Amino acid sequence: MSATPRPGDPVITAALVAEHGLTTDEYDRLVAMLGRTPTFTELGVVSALWSEHCSYKHSRPLLKTLPTKAPWVLQGPGENAGVISVGDGLAVAFKIESHNHPSAVEPYQGAATGVGGILRDVFTMGARPIALLNSLRFGSLESARVRYLFAGVVKGIGDYGNCMGVPTVGGEIVFDPAYETNPLVNAMCVGLMREEELILAVAEGIGNPIIAVGARTGRDGIHGASFASEDLSHESDAKRPRVQVGDPFTEKLLLEASLELIRSGHIVAIQDMGAAGLTSSSAEMAARGDVGVTIDVTKMPLREPGMTPYEILLSESQERMLVVALKGHEGEVKQILAKWDLAAEVIGEVIAEPVYRVTEGDRVVAEFPGSRLVTDCPQYHPAAAESPDAVARRARDVHAIAEKPEERDPLWTLRTLLAAPTIASKRWAYRQYDSTVRASTMQGPGGDAAVVRLPGSNKSVALATDCNGRYVYLEPRVGGRIAVAEAARNVACSGGRPRAITNCLNFGNPKRPEVFFQFREALAGMSEACIALETPVTGGNVSLYNESPNGAVYPTPTIGMVGIVDEPSHATPTAFQHAGDAIMLLGENTNELGGSEYLLTVHGVVAGAPPACDVACERALIDALLDAIQAGAVRSAHDCADGGLAVTIAECCIVNREQMLGATVDLAAWSALPRRALLFGEAQGRVVVSTADPARVLAAAQAHGVPARRIGTVGSAVDPLTFNLGEGRHVAPLDGLAAAFHDTIPSIMSAGALPAAAPEQA
């Protein structure tokens, strides 16, 4: 058999090939594989599967260099989600994925379907989703367009996750002009299962039926995968129809039906029909199982009549799954779906003949030899060269930047930084997310990491997402290291032992040497940190072409970190808890200012080398901190990140507005450092803890060779935050700090404008 064109199919021309995003070389490769001219349907299938989004053709060789193994890793990269064992017979599946391009043109549906897709990736592994996180990046909130994108994305995330009954427990939101026209929307999901419930998306068993389940197929989202694989442009708005439309109610039914199906023993494999829909799900399952498949598109349950095979294969209608069932069990599968009022239709079967075949009734409309459809995709090794702009910015002496007159009062600077939208409280957003459904959220949004307990066990997971794209831009290898180290530090501050990561690699156009350099170097830095911290990569997603006419986004390899908290008592909050507790700094202050939020917010400068990151020191810090936490000596812990030490301490005082506590902090020991580097520099490897047992914390630090020093005492609710810097005392009433931190984003979003200046001292 061989595929033949359908009546009415367009003639294959060079222009049509180009419109499908295939290069001349790629088209020649396709013709060589087939030994003939492809049909229109085949061209569509290949354009989707060989898109960057589906094929990883520019990234795969480098992805292979990431560390992926540890004794607790049950499933590494290559499946719908990674899986690690957490002990007690339990395992967690988790993954992070981008939905950047759809969110740029249709923020509500783009973000909602991003959440829907990542949920499906996790429950197709057999795991029940127990937590969602989101890592979001937007331009400056001064822009009305950005406020529209921010509000739409937050609502889309909330409406989908809330309806699903999966708590949204954390993540991060960053505002920087680098993301002005190309926001980043990365959604992470974590699911829980018993180890024996793990199911893979591998088609097996000659004669087994292939069944489409869930929502019917319509014309939405056709070529979504290709859209995600090109630069954004002024014409991108016209591609809004490529954005899928989500229905969380159907997804909730699909979740329950899928888990019931997996537990029933009637199926051998299940995969989400996500990017490139039926095409990629069927081709990937066949390739993994090294079997052939045949699919008849006329059997597919459709939303509207008259859809062509091309449209059916490439539709990205949401809330659909492809299932390989055991032969003879079709009735049982349909019965389970019917219980949940969902459709299930047999559309094909697993065959011995090594071929990927699509028919429309009796007519073959697409046929590819074996799994070459997946394996023959070209791989590229583009040139890499560092951007001269990054080199020049990094080389700038940022210590030579003159202080502003206002900076004579370091509390002015502190309030200015607390009011910077990237640092300020994101409660405006996360109050729209149900963070407590499932009654398992021990620590929700707003802390270092979220902590979610695991039913059936004494353990919890600690979850965080992190990446500072500005660091990665300035020095990709160091930035990559820091992204992993900071995520690990956040997890450890909440009491979790970092165990594994998933990553979402958001970069620009890889064909540009400076972008590919960023990609290569950032991955190298991530690898170094992952090895030192024993947190292998279990999967993730690559999102390239995050470019608009304004240029590329900052290279942003978002890290989603999963840690294990052994005992409920180890879960540690961010905020100070008790007046009289000692405040201690683990790690060392340095004279570093490069790449800091201080330089950006106060001086509008992106320059200098990002802070150094010694992964061995980071490992020692985490080990020391966890020792102290597990000994019961730590009342609160918060890592130093954006805004440096002063912001960190202020957050410990005010992050919980209903229970604020003052503090007295003495930093005279570092009076040799420039004041702004001490207070606002972003030296890595530092954590601020409060403790009733400083000797025990010191002992833990010493045992791991980590510098540690008592720097102050927690005050009462009526006390201010006082800094003694040697040159003088600076007293900040908490109300003024809290107003800067808590009121900034709500006032911007309600008034539609930034406050005129830093808030006055209360």
Place this chain on the structure above:
Amino acid sequence: MRIGVVTFPGSNCDEDTVLAVAKVGATPVRLWHKAHDLEGSEIIVLPGGFSYGDYLRSGAIARFSPIMQEVMAHANAGRPVIAICNGFQIACEAGLLPGALLRNDSLKFVSDMVPLRVENADTMFTHKYAKGQVLRIPVAHGDGRFTADADVLARLEGEGQVVFRYVNAGGTADAQSNPNGSMHDIAGIVSAQGHVIGMMPHPERALDRMLGSTDGLPFFESLLARVAA
């Protein structure tokens, strides 16, 4: 004691409620919306979630589910029904409780730990609280703005049917502390006979110190003590 928890398509607090029922020592019974049997449940819970995706109007479709016939008969016989969040919306649509729950005045979903004041500690659901006691219980809803006409409101207030009110941490009602703009800051009400309670906050999420509050425990304990007596 058997407590039936109904699962509608789109319910998502049903499992939390089942666990809560077991935690307080009763026997949870999972009830499927297509069934016509309460399986001997002495108390029925209509749990939170998004039944039928909140399509048309929250609670509007679920009230026509087959099992609602039995739930109505159970309630009409004077037996207890707990309606939480989406359950409250369903109960209002079904006429088990007066009033309606409209879109939050912020037009945004609201998820938060909120203070509630116990307004009536003489009901079967609240007698283990003290009148005026301030509780901390999570809310999570988009359609929680309780609304009723003036006569109904007067009756609810006059007859002690307002059970919980949104207040600030000090126990005083004010506009800032009302998460959804409900009339009279109402968070929960009981039926005239006192055996059906509807509330937007989630007591089943406030049973564990690790999760930030145990203020939901007396709610379930009140009922168990009264029904067992």
